[in-house]
Amino acid sequence: MLELRDIHKQWDHRPLLDGVSLRVEAGETVALLGASGSGKSTLLKIVAGLDAPEAGSVWFDGVDITALPPEQRGFALMFQDFALFPHLNLQDNVAFGLVEQGVRRSEARNQARIMLARFGLAGQALRKVWTLSGGEQQRVALARALITQPRALLLDEPFSALDASLREQLRTEFRERITEAGMTAILVTHDEQEARAMAQHAWGLQGGKLVSLW
Ligand SMILES: Nc1ncnc2c1ncn2[C@@H]1O[C@H](COP(=O)(O)OP(=O)(O)OP(=O)(O)O)[C@@H](O)[C@H]1O
Ligand SMILES: [Mg+2]
Incomplete structure (x- = not known):
């Protein structure tokens, strides 16, 4: 189980994440929705270890991993600007x-x-x-x-560069592959339909806090 406990993160002296707690059960996909600039990518980077919170902790299967570097967390990342090696x-x-x-x-x-x-x-x-x-x-x-x-898959708007019909096709394919792999996943998206197609639960990030959507 992946767990965030009371994460705080400031940006420009303003609270961006203001006490975020979240649990993702093994094999579950959770969607994170929220307006542009609400801190979704920042939260995912904190889970990945690419960014550090000012307060709060990240846990995996009962172990505090807050201080672990990204490569020791065993998570796989797929961000907005996916970086395959072109050559x-x-x-x-x-x-x-x-x-x-x-x-x-x-x-x-x-x-x-x-x-x-x-x-x-x-x-x-x-x-x-x-x-x-x-x-x-x-x-x-x-x-x-x-x-x-990986122990968990972190997806940050993986389909944002694709047209509508391809997005629909890929969300189904991705859900199947993720389910088949029994993967624990967090999906950041703007798209509520995409969240419904891929995740068992969804949270909204509003004013630095998570609100349960479904
Ligand atoms: N390292 C950074 N460099 C520049 N801006 C940052 C940085 N970290 C956080 N921010 C600011 O924090 C806010 C939240 O950014 P974040 O990328 O987490 O939002 P988001 O919810 O993922 O938005 P989007 O939906 O547009 O991807 C933004 O206002 C952003 O400018
Ligand atoms: Mg983002």
Whole structure:
């Protein structure tokens, strides 16, 4: 279980997060909705360890991880501006995290091809990233996030650059892949329909506090 306890964060001497507490059960997806500038991305960065709160703590399975650096948290991130490596092909993008973990490159590439096939990209392992459409790139980004079997998946508006019909298609696909992996996830989104399609619970971030939506 992922847990935030009474997180406080200021920006420009004003409280941006003003006592945020949240629990995400194992295998559950929780959506975080809120106006632009309300602090959603900041909250996700605090969960990821990319930003530090002034007060409060982050817990995972009963362990306080507030002081752990991002790479030791075991979380996978997919942010607004997903960053695939444009000069690498699909399989090397997806294999990247495994190679980092010390898996042999040939084995990592095998696993990457299996993962790509599950994302409807079988036979495209050698394509370069820059030849892909936006939706294909997002699929590759999720495949890359899931292949290392992270303890939690943090998604910050993963479909914001895509057109409406592709967003609908991908939200269903992503939900299936996330469920299949039994993944614990936080989804930041502006889109209530997207939240309903992907998350079991939703919270709104308003005035630095979380309000339960459903
Ligand atoms: N490191 C930073 N640099 C610049 N601005 C920051 C930083 N951290 C927080 N802010 C400010 O804090 C506020 C919240 O930003 P944040 O990115 O968390 O909002 P958001 O809810 O994700 O918005 P959006 O929906 O537009 O992505 C903004 O006003 C932003 O300018
Ligand atoms: Mg944001």
